Amino acid sequence: MARNEDTMADGESNAGTDERLITTDVTAGLDEESTATTDSSRTVIDARNVDFYYDDVQALDDVSLSIPEGEVTAMIGPSGCGKSTFLRCINRMNDLIDIARFEGELRLRGKDVYDDDVDPVALRRRVGMVFQEPNPFPKSIYDNVAYGRRIQGMDENMDEAVEQALRRAALWDEVSDQLDKSGLDLSGGQQQRLCIARAIAVDPEVILMDEPASALDPIATSKIEDLIEELATEYTVVIVTHNMQQAARISDKTAVFLTGGELVEFGDTDRIFQDPDSDRVEDYITGKFG
Amino acid sequence: MATGTERQGTDRAAFGGVSRLRGVVFRYVTFAASLFGILSLAVLLGYVFWDAFGLETAAPAWYATMVVTVVLPVAGFLLYARRNPLAGRTALELAATATGGVLSGFALVVVLEVIAGPGLWFAYFLAMGVPLGALYLYGRRVEASWTGLAVLGVLVAGPVVGTALLGPLSRIGGFLGGPGVYYLSVIAPTALVARHVVDEYLDGPNGNYVALATLVAPILAAPAIDTVAVLSRSVWLLFFPTLVVPFSIVAGRNLATPGRRVGVAGPLAFALGVGLLAVVPDLLGVAGPSPWFDWQYVTSAPSQTAEQAGLYPAIIGSIFMIVLVALLTLVLGVGAALYLEEYAPSSGPAGAVTQFIRINISNLAGVPSVVYGILGLAVFANTLQFGFGTVATAAFTLSLLILPIVIISAREAIRSVPDSLREASYGMGATRWQTIKNVIMPRAIPGILTGTILALGRAIGETAPLIMIGVATTKFSPPSGLFGKMTAMPMQVFTWSSYPSEAFQHGVVAAGVVTLLVVLLTMNSVAILLRNEFERGDY
Ligand SMILES: Nc1ncnc2c1ncn2[C@@H]1O[C@H](COP(=O)(O)OP(=O)(O)OP(=O)(O)O)[C@@H](O)[C@H]1O
Numbered sequence: 105m106a107r108n109e110d111t112m113a114d115g116e117s118n119a120g121t122d123e124r125l126i127t128t129d130v131t132a133g134l135d136e137e138s139t140a141t142t143d144s145s146r147t148v149i150d151a152r153n154v155d156f157y158y159d160d161v162q163a164l165d166d167v168s169l170s171i172p173e174g175e176v177t178a179m180i181g182p183s184g185c186g187k188s189t190f191l192r193c194i195n196r197m198n199d200l201i202d203i204a205r206f207e208g209e210l211r212l213r214g215k216d217v218y219d220d221d222v223d224p225v226a227l228r229r230r231v232g233m234v235f236q237e238p239n240p241f242p243k244s245i246y247d248n249v250a251y252g253r254r255i256q257g258m259d260e261n262m263d264e265a266v267e268q269a270l271r272r273a274a275l276w277d278e279v280s281d282q283l284d285k286s287g288l289d290l291s292g293g294q295q296q297r298l299c300i301a302r303a304i305a306v307d308p309e310v311i312l313m314d315e316p317a318s319a320l321d322p323i324a325t326s327k328i329e330d331l332i333e334e335l336a337t338e339y340t341v342v343i344v345t346h347n348m349q350q351a352a353r354i355s356d357k358t359a360v361f362l363t364g365g366e367l368v369e370f371g372d373t374d375r376i377f378q379d380p381d382s383d384r385v386e387d388y389i390t391g392k393f394g
Numbered sequence: 395m396a397t398g399t400e401r402q403g404t405d406r407a408a409f410g411g412v413s414r415l416r417g418v419v420f421r422y423v424t425f426a427a428s429l430f431g432i433l434s435l436a437v438l439l440g441y442v443f444w445d446a447f448g449l450e451t452a453a454p455a456w457y458a459t460m461v462v463t464v465v466l467p468v469a470g471f472l473l474y475a476r477r478n479p480l481a482g483r484t485a486l487e488l489a490a491t492a493t494g495g496v497l498s499g500f501a502l503v504v505v506l507e508v509i510a511g512p513g514l515w516f517a518y519f520l521a522m523g524v525p526l527g528a529l530y531l532y533g534r535r536v537e538a539s540w541t542g543l544a545v546l547g548v549l550v551a552g553p554v555v556g557t558a559l560l561g562p563l564s565r566i567g568g569f570l571g572g573p574g575v576y577y578l579s580v581i582a583p584t585a586l587v588a589r590h591v592v593d594e595y596l597d598g599p600n601g602n603y604v605a606l607a608t609l610v611a612p613i614l615a616a617p618a619i620d621t622v623a624v625l626s627r628s629v630w631l632l633f634f635p636t637l638v639v640p641f642s643i644v645a646g647r648n649l650a651t652p653g654r655r656v657g658v659a660g661p662l663a664f665a666l667g668v669g670l671l672a673v674v675p676d677l678l679g680v681a682g683p684s685p686w687f688d689w690q691y692v693t694s695a696p697s698q699t700a701e702q703a704g705l706y707p708a709i710i711g712s713i714f715m716i717v718l719v720a721l722l723t724l725v726l727g728v729g730a731a732l733y734l735e736e737y738a739p740s741s742g743p744a745g746a747v748t749q750f751i752r753i754n755i756s757n758l759a760g761v762p763s764v765v766y767g768i769l770g771l772a773v774f775a776n777t778l779q780f781g782f783g784t785v786a787t788a789a790f791t792l793s794l795l796i797l798p799i800v801i802i803s804a805r806e807a808i809r810s811v812p813d814s815l816r817e818a819s820y821g822m823g824a825t826r827w828q829t830i831k832n833v834i835m836p837r838a839i840p841g842i843l844t845g846t847i848l849a850l851g852r853a854i855g856e857t858a859p860l861i862m863i864g865v866a867t868t869k870f871s872p873p874s875g876l877f878g879k880m881t882a883m884p885m886q887v888f889t890w891s892s893y894p895s896e897a898f899q900h901g902v903v904a905a906g907v908v909t910l911l912v913v914l915l916t917m918n919s920v921a922i923l924l925r926n927e928f929e930r931g932d933y
């Protein structure tokens with residue numbers, strides 16, 4: 105609940121710009137409902153019977169899961185099984201795709217994010233995202249990290265905020281003397297860390313990461329993994345990964361999707377990796393799948 | 395070892411070589427095609443320039459003098475610049491700044507002093523320029539999200555306010571007088587820009603001193619300017635920011651860098667050479683060329699005698715018209731393209747309508763220009779009562795004509811912004827407007843400007859739609875205002891081409907073509923400069 109009050113305070117301190125007002129409204133709505141369901145207050149994201157279609161191709165099939173607060177939840181599964189799709193449902197990025205259709209319920213702190221009165225822009229300010237491909241803006245490193253804060257009207261202490269975000273993304277040491285350089289001039293791995301810095305600079309409640317380490321070498325990967333574990337003390341982190349060891353190392357909960365967008369198993373990471381209920385999951389984890 | 399030699403043997407047999415005959419033939423065909431295009435254009439331009447500058451009257455001795463004073467020094471410098479590229483770049487920079495300064499100075503004088511007049515210009519400067527500048531400065535500092543909306547508001551409300559308060563506002567301008575108006579509205583902003591440029595991009599002088607110099611120098615120089623007959627104080631104040639300030643900054647920086655100093659020799663030799671060429675043949679009594687394209691030609695009205703004929707009213711009319719066309723098509727074209735790409739639904743029944751509109755805009759781009767002439771006649775001249783052959787009717791008609799081209803190229807530019815950037819922005823919680831302003835437009839502007847350059851080039855050379863809407867073929871004074879009658883350069887040139895006299899057909903017409911080309915190139919270079927500015931910046 106402490107986290108909730110933080111968000112309220114954030115919302116209010118930034119009220120004053122037109123777009124921020126909407127955020128405050130929605131935040132208020134979400135908080136009301138979450139107090140009503142105190143028994144499940146540890147659950148941040150609660151998906152119930154989610155079906156998802158691209159036109160008539162079904163990408164998610166009756167997915168239900170509860171993502172707990174302040175923990176790392178990993179999503180694993182073979183390519184094309186709908187991990188990214190599920191992640192993008194949470195912050196309604198799929199709204200941008202014309203042919204996409206969502207069915208079911210997806211609650212963030214008790215409030216269905218697909219309700220008519222939820223503003224997806226306000227939602228995305230609370231749920232940050234790091235994409236599968238690094239996609240820095242063709243702007244300077246500084247402006248990339250400052251982007252989210254600027255558009256949200258969080259203009260105070262910009263320099264410190266940028267430095268802190270870059271430090272936490274394990275990028276500061278490499279770029280501290282060239283913040284004016286274009287973000288596109290960085291290496292692929294540095295770009296991905298820049299995108300992580302950009303996402304955490306605005307202090308979201310939930311951070312969605314779509315294979316953040318796929319372009320990184322082992323050293324940068326372990327830095328990112330440390331970062332994720334550190335982030336989980338304050339934020340809720342949902343991460344998609346193809347790397348079993350990584351999922352086992354950093355996550356508290358694991359969701360295993362298999363082909364057809366079906367959630368086969370969801371539970372504590374230790375149990376899933378040591379003693380999965382389903383044979384298909386065991387086959388997938390041990391590499392016999394497919 | 396045995397297998398090794400065996401493999402070598404088979405490899406040699408397999409490496410027979412691949413036929414490239416078709417590729418080579420294709421390459422030379424494409425080369426020939428390019429060469430043909432370039433050569434025909436060169437012949438045409440050479441012919442026109444020969445006539446326009448009256449080069450056939452020049453005596454061989456004049457050409458000899460030219461070779462000695464201009465060609466040889468410049469060629470020598472070019473040879474030297476091949477070995478010292480830095481000097482070459484310096485010379486190019488100086489030459490480009492000088493040429494660009496002169497041309498844009500003329501453009502500014504025509505638009506502000508001749509077409510708008512100080513009073514009118516000052517009214518709109520107060521209503522739009524001042525608020526926009528203030529918002530820009532404020533937005534740079536704080537990046538508040540409301541500045542974008544406020545800019546939009548000023549863009550809409552500014553013209554309305556300016557028009558409503560035109561009387562009192564232009565009286566202020568009248569009270570200040572031309573030089574006062576230009577000092578406040580042109581020199582003062584230039585000082586700010588110069589300070590920013592010097593502080594941001596040059597590490598030599600302090601920007602504040604440069605700004606101060608920019609403010610003081612034009613006043614100090616005023617008494618000297620008053621002694622020059624052709625320069626009024628207003629003209630001086632308009633050439634100051636376009637020519638004097640940039641040239642001083644560029645020249646100063648180049649002179650301050652040791653490796654670049656030699657580069658100044660090139661332009662200096664050229665200027666000296668041209669000066670000598672103007673004086674020496676006269677002293678020796680050698681006949682020079684008698685150009686049709688000269689100061690008298692661009693400043694006087696048409697006439698029945700070829701020697702006194704000038705293109706002035708048509709130049710002003712064309713520039714007036716093209717400035718309006720550029721404003722209209724940029725606002726409407728980019729707006730429409732943004733709507734079609736970023737806002738319009740692309741699925742469902744509404745999506746079908748969008749698709750229909752998209753396809754038909756492409757069709758409109760191919761409609762013959764006379765058809766737009768008829769449309770302009772019916773809609774703007776008759777229904778909306780803009781008048782026959784007026785600047786407003788012509789500008790709106792030509793805007794309609796090139797709008798499809800601008801929309802198509804702007805859409806193409808907007809579509810080429812990768813979706814991953816849009817997602818990154820939306821994923822950060824940006825609204826659509828914020829995404830368009832911060833991510834899409836900065837990336838799309840270079841492409842949009844490229845398309846606009848092509849389209850404006852087409853508009854300024856059009857005659858058919860102008861004939862349809864009743865634009866005069868010859869006028870003896872420039873348009874008196876937005877609803878004043880006008881003529882355009884291609885119209886006037888076309889009229890002269892049907893005069894029976896040899897002097898008109900070969901001299902005056904050629905000079906008109908050269909004028910048209912100069913205006914066109916000025917327009918394009920402004921757009922190209924803007925485009926490079928956006929391409930360079932890491933927006
Ligand atoms: N924009 C789209 N339009 C149509 N179909 C899509 C779109 N995006 C994804 N799909 C389909 O939805 C299914 C799930 O895709 P998704 O991207 O969620 O897979 P994923 O689990 O993230 O795979 P990967 O591990 O390879 O990233 C795939 O079959 C894919 O073809």
Ligand SMILES: [Mg+2]
Nearest residue numbers: 187188236314
């Ligand atoms: Mg994916």
